[in-house]
Amino acid sequence: MKKSKAYRSEAAAAIHETATGLFEAGVIDKRTMREFDDSCLTPIHEFTPGEIRALREREQVSQTVFAHHLNISKDSISQWERGEKRPAGPSLKLLSLIERKGLASIA
Amino acid sequence: MKKSKAYRSEAAAAIHETATGLFEAGVIDKRTMREFDDSCLTPIHEFTPGEIRALREREQVSQTVFAHHLNISKDSISQWERGEKRPAGPSLKLLSLIERKGLASIA
DNA sequence: GACAAGTATAGTACAAAGTTCTACAATTAG
DNA sequence: CTAATTGTAGAACTTTGTACTATACTTGTC
Incomplete structure (x- = not known):
């Protein structure tokens, strides 16, 4: 991209x-x-593990709930936050949306 | 899920x-x-190749532009619409959002 | 007409995302 | 104390999504 x-x-x-x-x-x-x-599209960028965690904590939800919102498994969130794996294409889009507009915007 | x-x-x-x-x-x-x-989350379901194409055409955009919105490659959209590959987790979430709220809602 | 640009199909090969499973702490609730 | 929640950790596995070709149809421009 x-x-x-x-x-x-x-x-x-x-x-x-x-x-x-x-x-x-x-x-x-x-x-x-x-x-x-x-x-006009929301700018999309990479996220460090820390940024992902900060984003989730800003929204005050557990990894499990966060995962439900993104329609992925809770393990994946854990892996992102530990830097074991990095979110890609569609996941980055969703993270960017959450960052810009909040978790409620993709509910 | x-x-x-x-x-x-x-x-x-x-x-x-x-x-x-x-x-x-x-x-x-x-x-x-x-x-x-x-x-409270938007219901997520599978999409048939035809449904994906119909959704894109409803939004009046080319595969390339649609791909940009989802932050994936144009090839992937083509593969979805031909049934060669099926959208997964985060991609399904985005498709569901578009279906419910329109392409503009994830801009 | 010729030529370029945009749109979509088709096929290959490949890295890496995301899943699922298990087990194990640490914390909190009841 | 017991049970449930939350998060870490590591493994093996599946398949998405990417990148690269080549081809063909359509459209607009010189």
């Missing part, structure tokens, strides 16, 4: 709707629209 | 906050709280 520019999510959402309208009206082309689309 | 009861997400969110308050006030115990927590 490559880079992705950072935008404030709420502002981005609003602007995005406007852009969608412009696209449908034929004001901006497909290419611009797609690249714009990408730039 | 086990079962999970279905609740309307908005109503559930409100009720959940109330329950959290009750827990903090000591009215309900930890166990009840945790089980309640689980029941």
Whole structure:
């Protein structure tokens, strides 16, 4: 996965709707629209074991409950926090969402 | 992953906050709280290749763009839709979120 | 028309994620 | 004291997801 520019999510959402309208009206082309689309995604980055634990503790849940929210096993959370394994693709997306918008946003 | 009861997400969110308050006030115990927590999660189910494609087309995006949103490769989306591989744990969670709340909800 | 770019299929090979199982502490609840 | 919860630890195992090709259809542009 490559880079992705950072935008404030709420502002981005609003602007995005406007852009969608412009696209449908034929004001901006497909290419611009797609690249714009990408730039609106929540920035995704790697997480250190400590960051994962801090994130979970911020949300005040046990490894088991945290795992349920991510739809993975509790063992995996333990492995992430101990640095035995590192979360990948879709898991990083979910962690980024939690970091930005809180655990409730993916409930 | 086990079962999970279905609740309307908005109503559930409100009720959940109330329950959290009750827990903090000591009215309900930890166990009840945790089980309640689980029941509030968006129900997760398997997706057939056709359902995945239908979901993507409902959101009007190409495989590439869809992949970016899920933070996976475009090849994986293609494989899902052709039934060559099946989305697992965290991927299913994201698909379920999109199905319930739309692609924008995980932007 | 020719040419490039975007979209999707198809096949291979591979690393690593995530699962499941077990056992063992430490803490807390009843 | 007993039982349940929480987290660590290590193992073997399955399969996702990646990366790399090549091909074909469509679309837009010069």
